[in-house]
Amino acid sequence: MSDFLHLERITVQFAALRAVDEVTIRVPRGERRAIIGPNGAGKTTLFNAITGVVRPTAGRVLFDGRDLTRAPVHVRAERGMSRTFQITNLFPNLTVAENMQLALRGLSARKFSLLGPAALTPEEEERARAALAISRLHARHGTLVKALSYGEQRQLELAMALVAQPKLLLLDEPAAGLSPAERVIVSDIIRALPRDLTLVLIEHDMDLVLTLVDYVTCLNNGKMLVEAPPDQIRTNSLVQDVYLGKARHHA
Numbered sequence: 275m276s277d278f279l280h281l282e283r284i285t286v287q288f289a290a291l292r293a294v295d296e297v298t299i300r301v302p303r304g305e306r307r308a309i310i311g312p313n314g315a316g317k318t319t320l321f322n323a324i325t326g327v328v329r330p331t332a333g334r335v336l337f338d339g340r341d342l343t344r345a346p347v348h349v350r351a352e353r354g355m356s357r358t359f360q361i362t363n364l365f366p367n368l369t370v371a372e373n374m375q376l377a378l379r380g381l382s383a384r385k386f387s388l389l390g391p392a393a394l395t396p397e398e399e400e401r402a403r404a405a406l407a408i409s410r411l412h413a414r415h416g417t418l419v420k421a422l423s424y425g426e427q428r429q430l431e432l433a434m435a436l437v438a439q440p441k442l443l444l445l446d447e448p449a450a451g452l453s454p455a456e457r458v459i460v461s462d463i464i465r466a467l468p469r470d471l472t473l474v475l476i477e478h479d480m481d482l483v484l485t486l487v488d489y490v491t492c493l494n495n496g497k498m499l500v501e502a503p504p505d506q507i508r509t510n511s512l513v514q515d516v517y518l519g520k521a522r523h524h525a
């Protein structure tokens with residue numbers, strides 16, 4: 275079977291720094307993949323190269339049978355990529371439902387209408403309802419975003435990414451800044467996502483991430499360090515060295 279997402283020798287150079295250095299990753303359809311690595315390893319830059327925020331200096335991004343290396347962000351979104359961000363991207367003075375409506379507008383040609391916000395079609399209503407249900411926010415649809423807990427705001431970001439009905443969902447540190455109880459909720463939500471949805475996620479919390487994914491790519495200094503299933507990553511001496519090495523460095 276051909277790879278669903280194939281990053282082929284991706285290099286991203288910022289002046290003298292190679293933030294990503296000839297990284298090749300193949301993710302089959304339906305796989306859940308984590309990208310881990312210490313601070314500055316190149317995880318976010320690689321994510322940005324996948325979604326089109328950053329143009330690789332060299333290499334190719336192949337997705338669902340197409341070469342999207344030069345495609346702009348919106349074309350990748352149309353082809354089925356959706357992502358969440360580390361920083362929150364919501365409208366705090368609008369309700370959950372209104373934020374969902376704006377996410378849907380962003381996907382629709384009607385976003386350029388001069389006639390003001392048209393009502394959602396029944397099909398869009400159903401998509402919003404389903405995305406909120408998966409993200410366990412269906413009971414909060416009339417709540418202002420600023421009245422949500424931080425964890426619920428992260429759940430709403432997930433719902434806004436899901437409403438696009440993506441084929442590939444990219445999650446940028448979904449558990450960052452969450453309390454232990456909120457982490458449990460978010461990881462349960464991720465675990466319960468449809469199995470045919472391909473997931474790539476960056477996460478610093480190694481204990482959490484290793485329970486969520488099928489396969490792990492560990493980067494260090496922009497380079498591929500190790501690729502292995504979670505149980506092998508836990509005991510891998512190279513991975514332990516880069517994490518413990520950084521921990522000693524920061525101590």
Ligand SMILES: Nc1ncnc2c1ncn2[C@@H]1O[C@H](COP(=O)(O)OP(=O)(O)OP(=O)(O)O)[C@@H](O)[C@H]1O
Nearest residue numbers: 288291292293311312313314315316317318319320
């Ligand atoms: N736009 C940019 N211009 C210059 N250097 C950059 C830029 N973006 C990232 N870098 C550098 O590239 C390297 C990789 O950064 P990146 O944010 O991809 O790492 P990361 O693994 O996501 O780190 P963290 O876990 O801290 O978020 C770092 O040295 C960073 O300072």
